[in-house]
Amino acid sequence: MSPELTTILMIASLFILLAGFPLAFNLGTVGLVFGLLTTGQAYLYMIPMRVVNGILSQYIIAAVPLFIFMGTMMQTSGVAERAFHILNRWMSGINGGLALATIVLAMLFAATTGVVGASETAIGLLVVPPMLQAKYSKSLASGCVCAGGTLGILIPPSIMLILYAPMAGVSVIQMFSGAVIPGILLGTFYIIYVLVVTWFKPEMGPKLPTEEQLNFFTKESLILGLKYLLPPISLIVLVLGSIFVGFASPTEAGAVGSIGAILLGLIYRRLTWKEFRENCFVTIRVTSMIIFIAVAASMFTGAFLGAGCGDVITNFLKGLGLGPWGIFITMLLIILFLGMFIDWIGILMIIVPIFSPMLMSLGFDPLWVGLVVCTSLQISFLTPPFAYSIFYLKGINVGLELPEMYKGIVPFVGLQVLVVILIIVFPQLCLWLPKVLAN
């Protein structure tokens, strides 16, 4: 079988995914079939090496379960309720106050967890009922929770950045520091959007009754703010600070943060033995799900690259005469398109080994490429039909329906695209902080 034909058939066979069988099994089997067809026995020997000595033996990826664990611990610690309580009282005097508090809370939470699930579920359960009670627009409520929750995968710590870095040969630490500004930028744009839209349409996010309001500039406000916000902020400073200052590697910071989150749960008397066990169980299930997709995707890319399909793609794109930028943009569009249908881990694990060498040879900065790719990839959480963030929100069953959710995420997807464009046009947005921290 020629490499060209293999390339076409392997890409085409990804559509088996639509049958609804678990993604990992499909990727693994497609890899296996084409691996055997193109290289025979040799492919079988390749499997344990790529899987056991590759994916499952990487110190850096060991950070994945740790940041998932930390996130689940944060979820049960009761920190979110307390933080939301004070944020809400500060902002309830303005239109869309609840939505603004949601976004700020989501940004805080994003900095304590590596995934989207734990934080979005916690936030959704917390904020949606009061928003519905206050007669908020259901689509605005859905949009804020989905987009805010999605920040968890971009704002460090992030398992997406952890999985990306070793594949592309860039430093996780630099990926983490580079993602800070794009993450904050997204959060800020969401806030501006809410302010603008509720200014013109106050009925989308009405103010709350005055008795709940709390003037920001009072002594009471300061004390409550410290009491409720200091714990999560300290944890963020501890985890991200220890990574950026050089106290700990990302893997170590995951352990430090887990201890911190456990302590918070104990201090607030929320963490029971039962909760602890349940968090361990959730952590292993989510970890296994993610890592097994990585394992299967590695079987896929092993067969794909081994059959010479990487060169086929490279030559094809170079042959189009688009120039380096054309190729780069094409790649991003492919990521956005795949993001509609496939899980982000699958895309990451397939796309990076194929595209990364080509983009390096075209002279792009690997760190910047990584950050643009990861920022683009987080859009996949919101783009239907396969949109994780929407599924999570639907999963917690708080009285929102799918059509409202799909409607609600549209402006936020627009803002995400805007941020991707901004960091492409102004690379300093993601390269400045890594550079500052390096000195």
Add this chain to the structure above:
Amino acid sequence: AKGKVIKWKVQGFVPAGMLYHDILLHMADRVKKATGGRMIWEVYPAGALVPPFEGIKAVSDGVYQVNFGYAGQWVGKIQVAPLFCSVPGGFNSIDMQMWLEHGGGKELHQEMMDRYGFNVKVLHGPPLSMENFMWSKKPCRTIEDFKGLKMRMMPLMGDVLTRHGMSVVFMPGGEIMPNLQRGVITAAEYSIPAFDKTLGIWEVCKYVMLPGVHQPCGQIEVLVNKNAYKKLPADIRDQMESAIQASRFLDWLWMEKKNIDAVKFFKEKGIQTVVMEPETVKTLVKWAWEYLDELSEKDAFFKKVWESQKAYGKQWYPFFNTHNLPH
């Protein structure tokens, strides 16, 4: 059949675009030319097919046909393997070539592979000359100076330093730079000047220590799957081996030229070269030899290789040292 092109997959040990990958590309090019295009090496960067530390098993199992790397990578599978790449306190690149060709080295290298059950034919690529001992943020001339450092050092010499109370940390190559910048480590061993230049380590560390006691030579090892090797038509096999030998020689010199340029470049950037005191160098060499002697006591084949190197050194050094001018 005549006219049929033999295509082999070859995996290197560094990412695409790095110096040692260029060497592999040169070698592949020479093989193609020498065989008149009848043999093509399809070159893959490190990890594209299997993780780098698995190269030996991958070639042995026939996952691909050639692994381009260095024997030190196999230390987890064969304890003595690093001696065929770099010997702390031992051979430099000329010594190593002499021992491999005339001191029984290449036969021992092949014997090792057979003894440990790997189905590979061993060939040799170019040697790398002495590495920089260490890049550091402060100058170190004596053993005492090293005590306060947190160093990144590869196995063998890393073991030696750990045994003598120094702080050695392990991390993947990609994490060296950020960790140096953030002070997790204060010194790092990496490679030859030409390679270190591309890493940008000189932006962080202003001092470079010499001589490279830990690695006076680095030998590139070319492992070929034995079945694939045996199946080659005799003429293609000879042409391929000649091309590898040409590469061994010409790319060695090419890298030395790059080293000269790199050292000049470092000088322009204000990098201070620190030559360690002779006593310190002697002590480090002594420690390394003690360690190698100790390992020899536990493993008969290790002993065979190490004794062979020592014995050849005794023949070779008297000639080498007298037949040179003190420049």
Add this chain to the structure above:
Amino acid sequence: MEKVLRIIDRMSEWTGKGASYLVMAMVLCIMYEVVMRYFFDRPQTWVFDTTYMLYGAHAMLGAAYCHYTKGHVRMDLLYGRLRPRTQAIVDVVCYLLLFFPLFIVLVYKIGGHALWAVSYGERASASSWRPILGPFKLAIALGVVLFFLQGIADFIRSLYVAVKGASHES
């Protein structure tokens, strides 16, 4: 039959739940190393290898449990709208085409790889500790075998629904 399936379920569940505490073992090992490094200036050489071995074992020993709880991501846009029996038929076909070939190979190759590591005495290469890798690789192989068994159990259940039109619960 149902009894055998139950046993498989329990094996996956108990192994997964048992292995789930490995994450805490990781946390404790790493904290020990961090404390020793900063407060006693004694970096530990064994934590690097221990960390990734705990992670790899954790991830794979939980895979069967994750499958048992239907935790592996599906693209269920169409699938989710099907009637239970149609879903079961799709599952049966998918198990035959996409699960069994894959897992027979995984069990065979990863199992073989683990046995080789044990019999060969393979050690890690990246740190000076250089621990034996056999137990770690056996744990991964065990995870794959359990995953395979859990898949067989689910296949039999789907087959039952596909044929009889209803699940046989007792």
